[in-house]
Amino acid sequence: MPQPEKKLNPGASPQEWFGYQLRKHRKLNNLSARQLGRLVQVSDDMILSIEHGKYPSCHLHLAQRLDEVLGTDGLFGDAWPMVFKPADADKKSPDADKSPSRLVEDVAPGHPGRMLEGDTPSPSGSPVPVDRRAFLYNSSLAALASIDLVALVSPTNLPQPPARIRPLDIDQILSVADEIHRHDNKQGGGGLVGVIAGHAMQWAVGRLTVSCPDHLRAPLYAAVARLGIVVGASHFDAYAHEDARIAFKVAAECAEEAPDWHLRAKVYSFLARQAIWVGDPDAGLTYAESGLVRSDRLTPTIQAMLHSARARAFGKMGDVRGTLAAVGAADDAFSKSNPAEDPSWMAYYNEAQHQGDTAHAFWDLAMRADQDPARASHRFEIAVAGHTDDYARSRAISGTKWASLLMAKGDPSQAAAIGQRALDDAGRLTSRRAADDLTDLSRFAKQHRGLPEVEGLRERIAATLQA
Known part of the structure; x- marks a missing residue:
């Protein structure tokens, strides 16, 4: 039997007033908490927590999304500063008592080729903050000192849905x-x-x-x-x-x-890959196999994509038999691939992508189960050769993993040459995955200290990751 809704008291606190308004307008729009959460991209638990006045730090962007979805004409966004006070609003800046001119000398020394020296890394890797008030005081923007610059450039009227x-x-x-x-x-x-x-x-x-x-x-x-x-x-x-x-x-x-069965399968493929990447191959295997439900409705290419994800999960587990079987199923499905049958968004899954995906599974077997590295090496070679500039990230990741494999299990000089080519792509990417793979390659290269080509690769990797 469903539990009765908790009675809300909008006069008890600003947060409870906010929650009361949220429930009222949610119901006026005939939305459940789950439906509203889906529309603003948060969980239904968060929606209910806000309604009950129990969520202490609703973000301004969420308040603005609520206004947009519920058609409340800025009600939640306007109320947000009074209801959810920013955590650092009462903290006094350590530079508050310094003169403006001194502040600019301290935080913006500048040097050639850079307009503002505001992005010098701090010890934690985060940018050193520039004191906004000091910058405004000493610039042509001084007249705007009382204005929040982010708000200034934000659209005052978000595009309305049709x-x-x-x-x-x-x-x-x-x-x-x-x-x-x-x-x-x-x-x-x-x-x-x-x-x-x-x-x-x-x-x-x-x-x-x-x-x-x-x-x-x-x-x-x-x-x-x-x-x-x-x-x-x-x-x-x-x-x-x-x-x-x-x-x-x-x-x-x-x-x-x-x-749409094809889109459903694609979602589960990505959920599988993400779970495997973050260290939960068992969940990844479950996602991949969920995507294969009613595989008779999927094209052979999409089946191959999901079997490749299964192979990567088994590889992370060090399961040799499971990996070989999954790669075999992926290869068999891909051999029947007909691009004319696939959705247009599957065009990326060509021979290079398939070989690279399955190579990752064999890479794990070579590293975790001491299996023959040639299986992975051969597939990475095909992937790197087949990826065009439009898929620079895939080419960089396959090249970096191939170089790591050879650095650990093969010829370090060949590995260094392949790694240098991978860096040509990786150095132009904003990809955390590619950066982590480069870190791993540098670690594998340590065992070959003294080889000039390997030392040159490690130096270039360090420079690329610090850039």
């Missing part, structure tokens, strides 16, 4: 998904790509609340699922793992609503 979903709106979502996918593969998921991805997801999910003709409902959900997959992939590459999981969760639910 009154009714049109084919044009769906095409826009798919076009944005294609662009993010393209830039993510070429440049990595960090930096501006990740920022754009996050905002695009917020924008697209808001379209799910708009009136939609029945014949466009499935295409709309499929488009948002597609965008959720590429946004999640971008966040995963930047190690924003919780953001990635949320995007994947939205994508999975939208794929189910579509219903």
Whole structure:
């Protein structure tokens, strides 16, 4: 029997007033906590916690998303500063008593080739903060000293969703998904790509609340699922793992609503890869096998993609028999691949991608179970040769893993040459995954100290990671 809703007391505290308003407007929009959470990309538990006045630090961006989804004309965003006081609002700046001119001397010495010396790394690796008041006082922006510069450049009126979903709106979502996918593969998921991805997801999910003709409902959900997959992939590459999981969760639910078995399988493939990457291959195997449910509805290429994910999970576990069987299933499925049968977004999964994915599984067997490294080496070689500049990240990661394999199990001079070529790509990426692989390559190279080509590689890796 369902539990009765807790009675809210909006006069008890600012947080409880905020929660009362949230519940009221959620119900006016006929949304459950779960539905609202999906639209603003948080859990239903967080929505209920805010409604009960128990969530101490609702973020301003979430308040603004609530306004957009619930159509509350800035109610939550305007109330946010009074309800959720920033944690550092009362902290006095250690530089507060210094004169403005002294502050500029301390924080912005500058040197040739740089407009402002505000990004010198601190010991923790974070940028040294520039005192905003001092900068404004000593610049032509002094007249704006009382204005929050972030707010100044933020749009005062966010784009409103259409009154009714049109084919044009769906095409826009798919076009944005294609662009993010393209830039993510070429440049990595960090930096501006990740920022754009996050905002695009917020924008697209808001379209799910708009009136939609029945014949466009499935295409709309499929488009948002597609965008959720590429946004999640971008966040995963930047190690924003919780953001990635949320995007994947939205994508999975939208794929189910579509219903689109191919998109559903793609979501589970990414969930599997993320779980394997963060050290939970058992969960990764479960996700991959969940994606293979009703495999008769999937194209051979998509089946190969999921079997490759299974192989990578078994490889991380050091399970030789399971890895060999999964790679065999992946190879068999890929041999039947017909690109004409695949969705357009599967075009990336070509011979190079397939060989690279399965090579990673054999890499783990070589390192963890002392298996023949030639299996992985041969597949990495095909992958590196086959990836074009449009897939620079995949080429960099395969090249770096290939170099690590040879550095540990083969010819260090050959490994150094391959590593140098991988650095040509990796040095232009904003990818945490690629950076971690470079760190591993440098570690494997330590055992060959004294070889000039290896020392040169390690020096270049260090310079690239510090850049």
